[in-house]
Amino acid sequence: AQKITQTQPGMFVQEKEAVTLDCTYDTSDPSYGLFWYKQPSSGEMIFLIYQGSYDQQNATEGRYSLNFQKARKSANLVISASQLGDSAMYFCAMREGYGSSNTGKLIFGQGTTLQVKP
Amino acid sequence: DVKVTQSSRYLVKRTGEKVFLECVQDMDHENMFWYRQDPGLGLRLIYFSYDVKMKEKGDIPEGYSVSREKKERFSLILESASTNQTSMYLCASSPPDFSDTQYFGPGTRLTVL
Numbered sequence: 001a002q003k004i005t006q007t008q009p010g011m012f013v014q015e016k017e018a019v020t021l022d023c024t025y026d027t028s029d030p031s032y033g034l035f036w037y038k039q040p041s042s043g044e045m046i047f048l049i050y051q052g053s054y055d056q057q058n059a060t061e062g063r064y065s066l067n068f069q070k071a072r073k074s075a076n077l078v079i080s081a082s083q084l085g086d087s088a089m090y091f092c093a094m095r096e097g098y099g100s101s102n103t104g105k106l107i108f109g110q111g112t113t114l115q116v117k118p
Numbered sequence: 119d120v121k122v123t124q125s126s127r128y129l130v131k132r133t134g135e136k137v138f139l140e141c142v143q144d145m146d147h148e149n150m151f152w153y154r155q156d157p158g159l160g161l162r163l164i165y166f167s168y169d170v171k172m173k174e175k176g177d178i179p180e181g182y183s184v185s186r187e188k189k190e191r192f193s194l195i196l197e198s199a200s201t202n203q204t205s206m207y208l209c210a211s212s213p214p215d216f217s218d219t220q221y222f223g224p225g226t227r228l229t230v231l
Contacts, residue, residue, distance in 0.1 A: 009158070033217055045208065045222035052217055091160060104149035104168070104212045105176075106220060108160040 002027050004094050006109035013082045014117050020067070021077040021112045023092030033095040034075040035106065036066065040088045048090075051075060082116045089113050121145070122223035124209050130229045137196040139226050141209030147221075148214050150192035152176075152184065155206040155225075167192055199230045 003026040013019035025034065036048040051059045051066045059066045067076040079086055090113075093106040125140035143150065149168050153161040153176075163176030165184040173184050181203060185193045192211075196203055206227050210220040 004160075006160075035219060037222075043206065043225040043227075045210075047219040047221075050217055050219065093161075104214065104220070105151070105163060105166060106161075108153075108162075110158055110160045 002029075002094065002096060002107050004092055004107050004109035006092055006112050008112045009110070010113045010115070012115050012117055013079075015084060016081055018078060018080045019082055019114065021079070021090050021092075021114065023075045023077065023109060025073050025075060025092075025094050027073075027094065027096055029096045031096070034066070034068070035093040035095070036064070036075075036077045037091045037093065038086075038088045039091065039111070045091070049077070079114075084116050084118060087114060087116045122209060122211055122221050124207075124223040124226050126226050127224060128227050128229075130231065131196075131199050132231050133200060135196075135199050135230075137199045137228065137230075139194040139196075139207055139209075139228070141192045141194070141211075141223055142190055143192075143211040143221070144190065145211065145213070145221070146189065147211035148189075149212045149220075150186065151210045151212075151220065152182075152192065152194045153208045153210065154178070154203075155208055161208060164194065199228075201230050204228060204230045 005024045032053045034051045038046045049061045049064045063080045065078045089111045092109040122143045151166040152164045167173045167186040183195045209223040212220040
């Protein structure tokens with residue numbers, strides 16, 4: 001069965017330091033996409049970064065990068081130079097199926113709460 | 119800018135009431151989704167729709183139904199609300215592109231007393 005696992009319920013990081021949020025996944029589909037979302041206390045889900053299973057390079061978006069290790073089935077989010085505004089819950093998600101089999105469904109992990117300390 | 123709106127941010131209902139949660143998107147997306155979010159469980163898919171009048175059950179459809187009469191609107195219905203349906207409900211929409219994200223509404227925090 002398809003599954004996303006985030007093993008860190010909560011994490012702390014000092015402002016300006018880098019932090020890695022872990023995400024492992026399980027799928028038998030060779031075509032899949034991996035997403036990270038940020039959810040501040042206000043509740044809205046903010047898209048951060050995307051990695052496709054066939055992408056050769058790790059995705060980067062500003063201070064966010066995705067450490068994609070396909071053989072290990074991991075897709076860790078790295079936030080560089082943490083800011084106080086990065087304090088939020090972070091979700092890893094996976095989409096399966098490419099082309100006609102793609103329904104757009106996402107499977108989410110349990111989430112990791114990140115707190116940035118000044 | 120993609121916009122997904124939900125009819126209420128906060129809602130309080132009584133056990134047994136029929137509850138309607140409305141979601142509207144303005145980007146002509148084919149796919150629409152309803153999730154519930156509970157602490158420690160992440161987001162769980164209730165129902166989704168990939169076209170007008172089409173619907174598919176997600177992982178936890180029991181106690182819920184949906185309606186999609188128009189492309190831009192996807193409604194979640196609790197036929198007879200129960201206390202275990204107290205939760206945050208999130209609506210999302212997405213185009214068919216594989217690599218495109220889902221766009222989320224602000225969420226409705228429903229309390230059933």
